[in-house]
Amino acid sequence: MEKINFNETTVPVREMEISIKQITVEEMLDDIMLFNLSVQELANMKEKELEAIISDDIRARMKEVEEKYNQRIEELKEKTKVIELLVSDIVLIKQSTQRGTITTKDGRVLGAIYNKGRTTWDGKKLEGMVALIPEIAAARKIGDPYVTYREL
Numbered sequence: 001m002e003k004i005n006f007n008e009t010t011v012p013v014r015e016m017e018i019s020i021k022q023i024t025v026e027e028m029l030d031d032i033m034l035f036n037l038s039v040q041e042l043a044n045m046k047e048k049e050l051e052a053i054i055s056d057d058i059r060a061r062m063k064e065v066e067e068k069y070n071q072r073i074e075e076l077k078e079k080t081k082v083i084e085l086l087v088s089d090i091v092l093i094k095q096s097t098q099r100g101t102i103t104t105k106d107g108r109v110l111g112a113i114y115n116k117g118r119t120t121w122d123g124k125k126l127e128g129m130v131a132l133i134p135e136i137a138a139a140r141k142i143g144d145p146y147v148t149y150r151e152l
């Protein structure tokens with residue numbers, strides 16, 4: 001595992017060869033934000049450029065085609081929602097996964113997967129009970145920490 005020199009602190013990095021000195025986490029996050037903004041801007045520029053080469057006649061024809069297909073697509077989506085509600089009720093009653101028979105080009109079929117309800121516990125109450133019944137602590141599992149990115 002390679003390591004990064006980070007303000008005089010060595011930080012392990014998963015299978016990467018990176019050498020960074022004197023850069024803060026804030027600066028790295030700013031770089032990520034700038035890259036994401038650049039991707040969005042390039043996508044917008046591409047869309048505008050593509051729009052500019054489409055004539056009004058072609059644009060009108062495209063709108064007609066969109067309208068023609070969108071109505072049918074919405075009808076099918078509504079029918080699908082109704083059937084999915086019925087199938088969900090049946091799967092919950094049977095308490096078993098159900099499979100369709102129509103195969104896609106890559107050999108897959110649609111399945112309605114039964115998942116039994118997840119057991120959850122009130123963490124605050126259990127932490128309090130650990131003091132009274134230490135054996136409860138053996139049942140506690142703590143997941144690995146992870147990082148997600150979002151705009152704040």
